[in-house]
Amino acid sequence: xxxxxxxxxxxxxxxxxxxRGINPYPYSFSRTHTAAELRQAFGHLNPATxxxxxxxxxxxxxxxxxxxxATFADLHDRSGKIQIFLTPQTLGPEAYAFWVExxxxxxxxxxxxxxxxxxxGELSVAAxxxxxxxxxxxxxxxxxxGLRDVETRYRERALDFLANPQSREILIKRALILRTIxxxxxxxxxxxxxxxxxxxIPGGASARPFVTHHxxxxxxxxLRIAPELYLKRLLVGGLERVYEIGRNFRNEGISSExxxxxxxxxxxxxxxxxxxxxxxxxxxxxACVLAVAGAPHLEYQxxxxxxxxxxxxxxxxxxxxxxxxxxxxxxxxxxxxxxxRKGIPVPEHLRRGPKGKVIEHLLETCAEKDLWDPTFxxxxxxxxxxxxxxxxxxxxxxxxxxxYIAGREVANAFSELNDPEEQRERFLAQERLRAQGDEEAQxxxxxFLRDLELGMPPAGGIGIGIDRLTMILTNSxxxxxxxxxxxxx
RNA sequence: GGGUCGUUAGCUCAGUCGGUAGAGCACCGGCCUUUUAAGCCGGGGGCCGCAGGUUCGAUUCCUGCACGACCCA
Numbered sequence: 001x002x003x004x005x006x007x008x009x010x011x012x013x014x015x016x017x018x019x020r021g022i023n024p025y026p027y028s029f030s031r032t033h034t035a036a037e038l039r040q041a042f043g044h045l046n047p048a049t050x051x052x053x054x055x056x057x058x059x060x061x062x063x064x065x066x067x068x069x070a071t072f073a074d075l076h077d078r079s080g081k082i083q084i085f086l087t088p089q090t091l092g093p094e095a096y097a098f099w100v101e102x103x104x105x106x107x108x109x110x111x112x113x114x115x116x117x118x119x120x121g122e123l124s125v126a127a128x129x130x131x132x133x134x135x136x137x138x139x140x141x142x143x144x145x146g147l148r149d150v151e152t153r154y155r156e157r158a159l160d161f162l163a164n165p166q167s168r169e170i171l172i173k174r175a176l177i178l179r180t181i182x183x184x185x186x187x188x189x190x191x192x193x194x195x196x197x198x199x200x201i202p203g204g205a206s207a208r209p210f211v212t213h214h215x216x217x218x219x220x221x222x223l224r225i226a227p228e229l230y231l232k233r234l235l236v237g238g239l240e241r242v243y244e245i246g247r248n249f250r251n252e253g254i255s256s257e258x259x260x261x262x263x264x265x266x267x268x269x270x271x272x273x274x275x276x277x278x279x280x281x282x283x284x285x286x287a288c289v290l291a292v293a294g295a296p297h298l299e300y301q302x303x304x305x306x307x308x309x310x311x312x313x314x315x316x317x318x319x320x321x322x323x324x325x326x327x328x329x330x331x332x333x334x335x336x337x338x339x340x341r342k343g344i345p346v347p348e349h350l351r352r353g354p355k356g357k358v359i360e361h362l363l364e365t366c367a368e369k370d371l372w373d374p375t376f377x378x379x380x381x382x383x384x385x386x387x388x389x390x391x392x393x394x395x396x397x398x399x400x401x402x403x404y405i406a407g408r409e410v411a412n413a414f415s416e417l418n419d420p421e422e423q424r425e426r427f428l429a430q431e432r433l434r435a436q437g438d439e440e441a442q443x444x445x446x447x448f449l450r451d452l453e454l455g456m457p458p459a460g461g462i463g464i465g466i467d468r469l470t471m472i473l474t475n476s477x478x479x480x481x482x483x484x485x486x487x488x489x
Numbered sequence: 490g491g492g493u494c495g496u497u498a499g500c501u502c503a504g505u506c507g508g509u510a511g512a513g514c515a516c517c518g519g520c521c522u523u524u525u526a527a528g529c530c531g532g533g534g535g536c537c538g539c540a541g542g543u544u545c546g547a548u549u550c551c552u553g554c555a556c557g558a559c560c561c562a
Contacts, residue, residue: 001516001534003499009516048523063525070522087522105515118523142500142514144526149500151557163500256558345562365562478558489556 003139010137013102017135020098024135029110031058036079038115039123047121051114057082057125058110058133060162061103063143071100072124075111083124084111090126099130105143106136154480154488170474170481173292177470178245180291181265184284190241190267195230197223197247203448204228204387206440207250210260223249226463228387229448231268232416235459236451243267245466256478257408260487263466270457273389273415274399277460278376281403281411282309285374285469292473300406300472303372311374317397319377320359323366328359354433356381371404386426386442388414403464406472413462420452 017024032055033041042051059077073084088096090113103109110131117123141147141163153160153167160167182192200219202209204226212221227244234242245265252258269276289296289307296307321328326338332355339346339358344366350357359381371377379391380400388398399415417423427444434441470482480486 001499005534006499006516065524065527066521067524067527068521070524072524072527074525083525085523089522118525120523120525122523122525124523139499139515142502144514145501147500148502149496149557151496152500154557347562 006139007137010104010135013104014135014137017102017132022132024132026131026133029056029058029131029133031056031110033057034079035059035075035077035082038082038125039080042115042117042123045117045121045123047117048119050116053115054112054128055115055125056110056112057084059108060136061105061107061109062140064103064105066100069096071096073103075109083118083122084113085116085118085124085126086130087126090114090128091130095130103132104136106138106140107132108134108136154486157485167481170470170476171484173474174466174470174482176291177288177473178466180288181245181284181466184287185241185243185267188241190243190269191239193231193234193239193242193244194246195224195227195234195244197249199224201443201445203442203445204230205248205250206384206442208252208439210249210251225250226264227266228461228463229445231266232456232459232461233448233451235268235270235416236454236456240270240457241268254487254489256480257468257471259467259479259483262479265464265466266461267464268416268459268461270459272460273458274378274401274413274460277413277462278311278313278401280460281376281413281462281464282311282374284464285405285410288469288473298473298475300475301477303406305406305472306373311376311403313376313378313401315378316359316363316380319367320362323370324362326362328362331355332358352436354381354383356384360384368404368409369407372406374403374405376401376403383429385414386430387417387423389417389419405469408468408472409465410468410472411462411464413460416456416459416461418452418456418458420449423452424449 014024035057038055038057045051057075057077059075061073062076062081063074065072069088071086073086074081075084086096086099091099110133111125111127112129113125113127115123116126141159147153147160147163153164186192198212198221200221202222202225205228207225209222209225212223213219214221226248227246231242231244243265245263247261248264249261251260254260267280269280286296286307286309289298292298297304299305317328324339324344325342326335328335330338332353335355335358336346336351344362346358346361350361363377378401379394379397380388380402382390382396382398385398385400388400391397391399401413402409403411417426427442430442431444434443467479467482470476471479474482476482
């Protein structure tokens with residue numbers, strides 16, 4: 001039947017309800033138990049037991065079994081489901097006939113009645129009173145396959161969540177992960193802060209920003225690509241341990257691993273360095289894995305991930321040299337010759353350098369996929385790490401790591417650069433790249449530099465992609481599964 | 490950006506070697522007082538993603554486009 005006719009049929013029922021003086025969208029309903037609480041309290045009953053105990057439950061009707069003068073309904077709430085039993089004896093003949101005619105799958109109802117078990121042992125509520133709490137006007141998806149079509153699942157999220165418990169479960173686990181992160185950091189003296197999302201200069205990462213406009217100031221502002229620079233300014237201000245969990249915005253492509261707005265954790269700790277950040281990452285993510293999986297390992301897309309500490313630590317250059325079979329210590333022109341000879345493709349726009357971008361490209365194309373168990377990739381080239389301190393014994397590298405899990409970049413961290421003069425030089429180098437056409441090059445932020453000149457304590461900082469972490473911990477193949485409302489074309 | 494596959498009823502899916510399409514669930518009507526994927530009888534429901542082309546005839550073949558999935562860059 002065309003959808004419009006199904007909706008029209010329900011609207012007709014709705015009109016008849018209103019005509020009878022029933023408010024199909026009332027204000028509230030006091031329930032005494034959720035479905036799970038009922039099972040908790042009465043789950044031990046023998047078949048065909050009448051308790052004499054009155055309860056009130058509420059939820060969505062997800063199944064209706066009409067048997068003439070008796071009807072069973074499955075009521076789903078946030079905790080699970082409970083069966084409702086309707087008969088003329090308990091509900092009254094007139095009310096029974098009326099509701100059996102006017103209830104539809106998907107309607108939200110409240111039911112007051114006695115707890116009992118059927119002769120097959122199903123815990124049920126025998127309705128003495130039924131209250132319509134919201135009439136549903138649209139048909140539900142198929143009752144045992146649910147809603148499968150991924151496009152509809154992503155475009156009509158409410159429908160997906162009400163039809164597919166697994167979809168809801170991911171959001172519940174996401175909340176658990178966020179709660180675990182906050183607890184972990186709060187217990188260690190970190191202060192949760194909120195920094196600007198509307199920024200005059202988008203800083204703290206290499207990415208293209210979204211632009212917006214403030215009418216009163218008549219000035220363009222950018223949605224942040226990262227909170228990094230503001231959080232470091234709080235270190236200057238003496239906060240010492242700060243973190244922010246919030247949305248970043250990057251004006252880039254959409255894929256199974258990228259959404260234009262995504263949630264990141266950034267944490268900064270004074271008087272430590274990137275070694276400290278590795279320990280923080282291990283502890284924090286281990287706590288999340290234990291909270292979600294109850295063990296330090298879990299399966300992702302058919303393959304186990306072992307989170308046992310300590311995690312592997314491997315220098316980037318070593319990793320890339322081994323994966324590509326090239327001598328990556330060579331200057332860029334010679335490296336390109338070797339890569340060409342070996343048939344390893346390098347996109348044209350990277351060939352002019354800086355060399356760090358080629359190294360990064362090799363990591364992405366040759367090595368990343370195999371980094372399955374958590375792996376810290378260490379010591380990134382200086383020219384692609386403008387906010388990180390130089391490595392102590394290698395001035396062309398920085399004390400920076402990325403954490404890879406299941407072949408995905410999950411975190412990025414540095415020993416934070418706090419020398420204001422060197423930071424200015426690094427920004428100027430980025431400006432030169434921008435002048436050569438690199439739209440992702442970072443920009444000079446004078447407010448940040450001024451605050452650095454006040455003295456920022458040595459510090460370690462880390463950013464963790466919450467969506468990707470949640471994907472891994474919920475065995476989700478696409479970022480869309482872990483977002484309540486992913487952006488679609 | 491390139492390749493492969495997909496798009497059929499509200500949902501889940503069949504199918505048409507080119508002759509205007511089926512099932513189950515859902516919906517509507519009937520029977521039914523312990524079902525739980527309830528059952529039985531009957532009924533209605535389709536721009537076969539969109540636009541062109543080939544053809545007497547296209548949902549089916551071809552081209553393009555849109556959207557999606559996967560792979561590659």
